[in-house]
Amino acid sequence: MSENATKQATRTSETANVLADEPKGRTGASRVLLGRDAIMIYILLAFLVYASIALPRFASPVTVGFLLLDVIPVLLIAMPMTLVIITGEIDLSVASIAGLTSALMGVLWQAGLDMGTVLVISVLAGVVAGALNGFLVAVVGLPSLAVTIGTLALFRGLALVVIGDNAVANFPPALTGFFISKLGATGIPTVMIGVLVVMVFFGVLLHFTPFGRGLYALGYSKEAARFVGIHVNRSKFWLFVATGTVSALAGVYWTLRYSSARSDNASGLELTVIAAVLLGGVSVFGGKGSIPGVIAGVLLIGSINYALRLSRVSDVVLIIVTGSLLILSVITPSVISAIRRWNHDRRLRRHVPQAPASGSTSAVHQAH
Amino acid sequence: MATDHEASARTPALSLTGAVKAFGPVIALADGTIEILPGEIHALVGENGAGKSTLVKILAGLHHPDAGDFRVDGEPIAFRSVADSKAAGISVIYQEPTLFPDLTVAENIFIGRQPRGRSGLISRAEMRAGARELFSRLGVPIDPDRSAEGLSIADQQIIEIAKAISLDAKVLVMDEPTAALSGVEVDRLFAVARSLRDRGAGILFISHRFDEVFALCDRITVMRDGRYVATLETSSVTVDEIVREMVGRDIDQLFPKEPAQIGDPVLTVRGLSRAGVFADIDLDVRAGEIVALAGLVGAGRTEVARAVFGIDRYDTGTVELNGRAYTAGDPQAAIDAGVGFVPEDRRKQGLVMDLSVGRNATLTLRSALARFGIISSARERRAAEKWTKTLQVKTGSQEYAVSTLSGGNQQKVVLAKWLATEPRLLIIDEPTRGIDVGTKAEVHRLISSLAARGIAILMISSELPEVLGMADRVLVMHEGRIAAEIDRADATPEAVMHAATASMEGSK
Amino acid sequence: MTTTVHPTGTDSPRPSSGRRSPLSAIAHLRELPVLLALVALILVTWLINPLFLAPQGVKDILLNATIVIILAAGQAIVIITRNVDLSVGSILGLVAFGTGSLFVAVPGIPIIVVILAGMLFGAVLGAINGLLVTLAKVPALVITLGTLYIFRGLNNAWAGGTQFFADDRPQEFGNLSVDTVLGFPLITLIAIVVVVIVAVFMSGTRSGRDLYAIGSDPDAARVFGVPVTRRVLFAFVTNGVLAGLAGVLYTSRFNSVGATTGTGLELDVVAAAVVGGVAIFGGSGSVIGAALGALLLTTITGALTAVRVDKFWQQAIVGLLILAAIVIDRIAAVRTARRLRVSESRDV
Amino acid sequence: ATGCASGGSTGGSSGGGGGGDQTITFIPKQLNNPYTDVVLGGGKDGAKAAGFSKSQVVGPLDASASSQVSFINAETQAGTNVIVIAANDPDAVCSSLKEARDGGAKIVAFDSDTNPKCRDIFISQVVAKDVALIQTKLISEQIGGSGEIAILSATANATNQNEWIKYMEEDLKANYPNIKLVSTVYGDDDDTKSFQEAQGLLQAYPDLKGIISPTTVGIAATARYLSTSEYKGKVALTGLGLPNEMRPFVKDGTVTAFALWDPAQLGYVAAFAGKALADGDITGKKGDKFKAGDLGERTVGEGGTVIVGPPTTFTTDNIDDYDF
Ligand SMILES: Nc1ncnc2c1ncn2[C@@H]1O[C@H](COP(=O)(O)OP(=O)(O)OP(=O)(O)O)[C@@H](O)[C@H]1O
Ligand SMILES: Nc1ncnc2c1ncn2[C@@H]1O[C@H](COP(=O)(O)OP(=O)(O)OP(=O)(O)O)[C@@H](O)[C@H]1O
Ligand SMILES: [Mg+2]
Numbered sequence A: 001m002s003e004n005a006t007k008q009a010t011r012t013s014e015t016a017n018v019l020a021d022e023p024k025g026r027t028g029a030s031r032v033l034l035g036r037d038a039i040m041i042y043i044l045l046a047f048l049v050y051a052s053i054a055l056p057r058f059a060s061p062v063t064v065g066f067l068l069l070d071v072i073p074v075l076l077i078a079m080p081m082t083l084v085i086i087t088g089e090i091d092l093s094v095a096s097i098a099g100l101t102s103a104l105m106g107v108l109w110q111a112g113l114d115m116g117t118v119l120v121i122s123v124l125a126g127v128v129a130g131a132l133n134g135f136l137v138a139v140v141g142l143p144s145l146a147v148t149i150g151t152l153a154l155f156r157g158l159a160l161v162v163i164g165d166n167a168v169a170n171f172p173p174a175l176t177g178f179f180i181s182k183l184g185a186t187g188i189p190t191v192m193i194g195v196l197v198v199m200v201f202f203g204v205l206l207h208f209t210p211f212g213r214g215l216y217a218l219g220y221s222k223e224a225a226r227f228v229g230i231h232v233n234r235s236k237f238w239l240f241v242a243t244g245t246v247s248a249l250a251g252v253y254w255t256l257r258y259s260s261a262r263s264d265n266a267s268g269l270e271l272t273v274i275a276a277v278l279l280g281g282v283s284v285f286g287g288k289g290s291i292p293g294v295i296a297g298v299l300l301i302g303s304i305n306y307a308l309r310l311s312r313v314s315d316v317v318l319i320i321v322t323g324s325l326l327i328l329s330v331i332t333p334s335v336i337s338a339i340r341r342w343n344h345d346r347r348l349r350r351h352v353p354q355a356p357a358s359g360s361t362s363a364v365h366q367a368h
Numbered sequence B: 001m002a003t004d005h006e007a008s009a010r011t012p013a014l015s016l017t018g019a020v021k022a023f024g025p026v027i028a029l030a031d032g033t034i035e036i037l038p039g040e041i042h043a044l045v046g047e048n049g050a051g052k053s054t055l056v057k058i059l060a061g062l063h064h065p066d067a068g069d070f071r072v073d074g075e076p077i078a079f080r081s082v083a084d085s086k087a088a089g090i091s092v093i094y095q096e097p098t099l100f101p102d103l104t105v106a107e108n109i110f111i112g113r114q115p116r117g118r119s120g121l122i123s124r125a126e127m128r129a130g131a132r133e134l135f136s137r138l139g140v141p142i143d144p145d146r147s148a149e150g151l152s153i154a155d156q157q158i159i160e161i162a163k164a165i166s167l168d169a170k171v172l173v174m175d176e177p178t179a180a181l182s183g184v185e186v187d188r189l190f191a192v193a194r195s196l197r198d199r200g201a202g203i204l205f206i207s208h209r210f211d212e213v214f215a216l217c218d219r220i221t222v223m224r225d226g227r228y229v230a231t232l233e234t235s236s237v238t239v240d241e242i243v244r245e246m247v248g249r250d251i252d253q254l255f256p257k258e259p260a261q262i263g264d265p266v267l268t269v270r271g272l273s274r275a276g277v278f279a280d281i282d283l284d285v286r287a288g289e290i291v292a293l294a295g296l297v298g299a300g301r302t303e304v305a306r307a308v309f310g311i312d313r314y315d316t317g318t319v320e321l322n323g324r325a326y327t328a329g330d331p332q333a334a335i336d337a338g339v340g341f342v343p344e345d346r347r348k349q350g351l352v353m354d355l356s357v358g359r360n361a362t363l364t365l366r367s368a369l370a371r372f373g374i375i376s377s378a379r380e381r382r383a384a385e386k387w388t389k390t391l392q393v394k395t396g397s398q399e400y401a402v403s404t405l406s407g408g409n410q411q412k413v414v415l416a417k418w419l420a421t422e423p424r425l426l427i428i429d430e431p432t433r434g435i436d437v438g439t440k441a442e443v444h445r446l447i448s449s450l451a452a453r454g455i456a457i458l459m460i461s462s463e464l465p466e467v468l469g470m471a472d473r474v475l476v477m478h479e480g481r482i483a484a485e486i487d488r489a490d491a492t493p494e495a496v497m498h499a500a501t502a503s504m505e506g507s508k
Numbered sequence C: 001m002t003t004t005v006h007p008t009g010t011d012s013p014r015p016s017s018g019r020r021s022p023l024s025a026i027a028h029l030r031e032l033p034v035l036l037a038l039v040a041l042i043l044v045t046w047l048i049n050p051l052f053l054a055p056q057g058v059k060d061i062l063l064n065a066t067i068v069i070i071l072a073a074g075q076a077i078v079i080i081t082r083n084v085d086l087s088v089g090s091i092l093g094l095v096a097f098g099t100g101s102l103f104v105a106v107p108g109i110p111i112i113v114v115i116l117a118g119m120l121f122g123a124v125l126g127a128i129n130g131l132l133v134t135l136a137k138v139p140a141l142v143i144t145l146g147t148l149y150i151f152r153g154l155n156n157a158w159a160g161g162t163q164f165f166a167d168d169r170p171q172e173f174g175n176l177s178v179d180t181v182l183g184f185p186l187i188t189l190i191a192i193v194v195v196v197i198v199a200v201f202m203s204g205t206r207s208g209r210d211l212y213a214i215g216s217d218p219d220a221a222r223v224f225g226v227p228v229t230r231r232v233l234f235a236f237v238t239n240g241v242l243a244g245l246a247g248v249l250y251t252s253r254f255n256s257v258g259a260t261t262g263t264g265l266e267l268d269v270v271a272a273a274v275v276g277g278v279a280i281f282g283g284s285g286s287v288i289g290a291a292l293g294a295l296l297l298t299t300i301t302g303a304l305t306a307v308r309v310d311k312f313w314q315q316a317i318v319g320l321l322i323l324a325a326i327v328i329d330r331i332a333a334v335r336t337a338r339r340l341r342v343s344e345s346r347d348v
Numbered sequence D: 001a002t003g004c005a006s007g008g009s010t011g012g013s014s015g016g017g018g019g020g021d022q023t024i025t026f027i028p029k030q031l032n033n034p035y036t037d038v039v040l041g042g043g044k045d046g047a048k049a050a051g052f053s054k055s056q057v058v059g060p061l062d063a064s065a066s067s068q069v070s071f072i073n074a075e076t077q078a079g080t081n082v083i084v085i086a087a088n089d090p091d092a093v094c095s096s097l098k099e100a101r102d103g104g105a106k107i108v109a110f111d112s113d114t115n116p117k118c119r120d121i122f123i124s125q126v127v128a129k130d131v132a133l134i135q136t137k138l139i140s141e142q143i144g145g146s147g148e149i150a151i152l153s154a155t156a157n158a159t160n161q162n163e164w165i166k167y168m169e170e171d172l173k174a175n176y177p178n179i180k181l182v183s184t185v186y187g188d189d190d191d192t193k194s195f196q197e198a199q200g201l202l203q204a205y206p207d208l209k210g211i212i213s214p215t216t217v218g219i220a221a222t223a224r225y226l227s228t229s230e231y232k233g234k235v236a237l238t239g240l241g242l243p244n245e246m247r248p249f250v251k252d253g254t255v256t257a258f259a260l261w262d263p264a265q266l267g268y269v270a271a272f273a274g275k276a277l278a279d280g281d282i283t284g285k286k287g288d289k290f291k292a293g294d295l296g297e298r299t300v301g302e303g304g305t306v307i308v309g310p311p312t313t314f315t316t317d318n319i320d321d322y323d324f
């Protein structure tokens, strides 16, 4: 059924593309410098400059430290989430996985296991959770949105089952101390090294590997991707495992930074992450997006957040700003392309009339 | 016009003159001209890509022509939407069925105008009855209460037909309604069409099958490369005349087939079957040989190709390349074995339309371009340039989205993508579907030069001239089986057509 | 909705994902699993704890479900058109606080006026979503995620620390969620009426069926001449109206309304619809099903408490329930699809 | 390291300045909570009276454990001299409070204590034991000294509630042998959740005679449920509530008596304690004395705790005399 019932669909939508992409796309340098994520980075820089001027204390290593400590969980999860959304899927269960990990750490540590084992088991839990999502989406073929709404409830529920109402706080001070320690005078948290590794890993994976090339292709068109031998389902499965794993790492960070393991840790974080990723220029349609853009998106929300805290503006404003940015970031492109299309049509109308003229040659054919 | 006296006699129910429609770079329709009289069945014929469907979509109010004169009952008219066209009494059967998989068959027929009971609410009973009545007129046993999901393409067509005739419109437009229908179903359809004509409706009938056209239609309008060619009285023309009008050029000079010496078999398929789609397919393609797989739309050719390339699984049979079998159902395995596949739907399967030309051209090389798992953009660019140059793809830059290219150049990018893998076997499904005539010749030249380089080529095509011009051997498929094997020497249009339509005993 | 998950909805092995099974006979049974699950749940709970079905117990079940039922019904309409509205929680919050302020601002204002005002307010908020989605042609997931934040922010800005309490409102308004007719609390009756009306609209009117067509294949709908934009906008507005109503009724039932009222409801509501058999990719499912899904999800929490199941298990069980629902749906779809490929195929 | 350095300089400078340019910031468990608003009202007055140049309130919109941390950080960087905090989680805020102190800020915990090693002083509404005892006493009176009761608390990690609950359990064991505490549930200081928890209790425990809710949100929600259900007047309810919120329920007989201290005084004293710390008059060790405006002199007791005053019991007779 699909093929035929939708041929029409593709045609019409392709028409849209053909027209939208007129006049022809940009090339090399300008493409990079004017690309969606480049713009995101400019906005970030602009904001940082503005904040440093407007807020006396903003430009200082202390800001760097506190700001980064706050955004690290989002930054971490946003990396694999970017890849997932680029393939046209979504994972809403990330925050719950982080919560589950945190809860596990609590009870295991309470039970007297040594920290090494605790960490390993907790992260493994994340891997398994991700694999469950991956299995249901890639193998069983269920819509990821529905699946991860389910596992969002499930994993958070398991967190409650594991640790209940208790909170575990007696983690080794050395360790918790390390998680908020800074790199000398820079004010950059030591853990950023680890975060950086994750960012580079996913950045390279997406932008410089055959796998990454495949992701973009299948994000735009699963069918076309299949026709060049890309293993669509296998790729998706591993991406969900990745989000699970990284969410677990975020959970570990959360637990040790706040030295408090609770079932409700990181709750509601999923929407923050997705908002940041979309703001970073990733298209929910799949296919479009880049790691640098997303990093800029995360940092932008983070800095606005922190700037508002510094100037003691209520979170209310932050919420409204986040929402508006999100909507603007998605409607601006479609508004622009609408204008483009309109212009293109006008140009076309202007230069077609000569076509029928040549059409009159059909008279000749009629002759014989 | 050949039919002026008639035309003046009755005002046409519908007339379109000099309609123009362009999609970005592609001019789909340069001079769309058609005139349908009340109470006539009017055929519209032309090669693939001639612009028939585009013209239909203009009549349907789906496309707005960039220029041209459009009249209904002699009154100038401009449709803003499909609704307008419906209101004007035009009902259309599109070439590709547009059904709602989640709705029941009955509802698909009556959507938007469901019969309402006293309560003012939709009366399912009446709807069911209506559908039943229509199906009995068409003589098909389809359960009106089943959902449209998973209907065979033939049944989808029938429902489209039922939908269209139930409107009993002034003008009924049918774009290749018979493409997927069996003989019996076609006869029923014709009966219905005639009765509608006798009740004064005008009917536009599009088909690639001349026997049907001559059996059913009063007048024939021929189109070529988006232009009106001529309108002729069926009674006063022969198939050959029509074909000449359609093709409008001497076949041999258009397809310069280079001689290539034929080597050992590259692809060997034995007893390949897939329940419900094709059965017992045996075929060989030798190095340097071009084998054409001909047949009507829906004959199962694409499905065979998909199975060989591993897009679909097959139930039984063997597929070997140079005597070695490769994993079924895994395109990557096929590619590694040396198979390339240019699919029939360029926009959906052949290319990732939103990706750049360069990326598309190197998509098959992903791992080949990587060193230690990392792709070097430099090598990627070089590879892209090399192959797009070899095929003379006309594009401003490697960075342009491939969707901005013309159909022909898009097709070249697809070919480039596969040549880059240096395949031993290249399967090409509908190589020139919807490609403007200039580029067509280029593509054909390319294909035969590939063969000359010793690549084995399996070409699926619905265009007879193409098949006859290119192929060393023609395999004709009918209803999922290979109906005939014809050598280049004795491959005539008649021979192929008859085998394809099984209209001659012995062909099956 | 798909659009948010698949580029054009044309690629991918999506045809059967969460789809209604081809035989409409089965389609009619679509709500059956939920219904059975519900009945079983109630029976078992009742056997263990008879109090569960005591008048007060029933009343509590219904009251708990009422708000979510209304929201789920609205959400179903939107999802059926292949969209989604994540901002319902925030809409409910705004309307609830609005209701509270209205009673304080205009003492002695007739309750019906308040209800209508609430629905109107909801309609406006819904229209904002609808317009953004249809005009900018942007996936509803993103838009409504944005408005989820914005509406909540406005709610906080408006309410600040202010909260309105039950006794700021006329007794008889509060009584809507206290007085019962035949054991049914008034607000529940309102909910039932609303659900029935919407259900009839969706199944019995042409524009209702159009919504299914749109969700089933938006492009085909366009080709066929269905007024897609208008219908989708309508779906969002209706959802807004229902969310508004839910907001008013919330105010009637609970003690305080303030800045955070209704936070985090959205996913529960979507979950309820999905459990009720509404395909997340649109085109199939029913309002009744969604309502049953809501009833099931809210009842299960109550039931588990009533039988003293460790309350920590409750959320996990809800999660499993959601997964079960979509898996069952999928299995049915696949089975019929396979059967069809063979039975429908020409004899070759 | 630098974080502390820079913060230190700012903190130092303003600290050196003595009175004049000192700033104080209140970080409640959660904004937009009526009880909190009363407390903060008192705090503002106290801050002015104590002579702070600037006083402000910042805080999360949700009462989750970690949400307070980034506010503390921002205050640290802003060089605030005194941070007054009601901790959502005694440990989650600890590390950031430590940084704040390294930065020169003084930390006053109030309402809900943090881990003692992370703050200079804790202003407690009342002696924890007294709060517990008065509630057990009230419930016992209301249910006639015997039967099943349950507790509906705030968040599971709220330091103050947990401490009271501990004392209540001890007291029940010791002095009310016939009263059985069957369950403790948590409404997370969320109206809806508390409401449904109350409902769950009554369903799960048919013989329940009474409920203690040592949190203003919880008791109000429970009262709302009882007053709208058949249990009205049958199941006793007491705990800690705001007179203004509870008035209707006392009038309609759902609740006969409940207790609370004057929340405003809590904030008021906290502000003065902060001032005394910032000026270096006290260090928060046992025995330190400071003047809390019109509330007179206060003495720091065990574990750096300051007691505000005895709780009041509200009944139909006296409830109208109070407005908070
Ligand atoms: N939506 C579109 N965007 C771009 N080009 C298009 C579009 N639709 C059709 N075309 C082009 O217009 C030309 C005519 O297409 P059309 O479908 O009308 O041919 P046809 O005569 O119907 O062919 P067939 O016999 O195969 O149906 C082809 O080159 C096709 O590629
Ligand atoms: N999308 C589809 N849904 C259902 N049946 C299909 C679909 N596509 C093809 N079929 C069936 O499979 C058989 C083969 O179709 P296919 O398109 O492969 O034929 P074909 O000879 O390749 O036609 P074409 O000329 O379009 O290439 C036909 O009987 C058709 O009914
Ligand atoms: Mg056509």
Ligand SMILES: [Mg+2]
Pocket (backbone or CB within 6 Å): B301, B302, B303, B344, B429
């Ligand atoms: Mg084909």
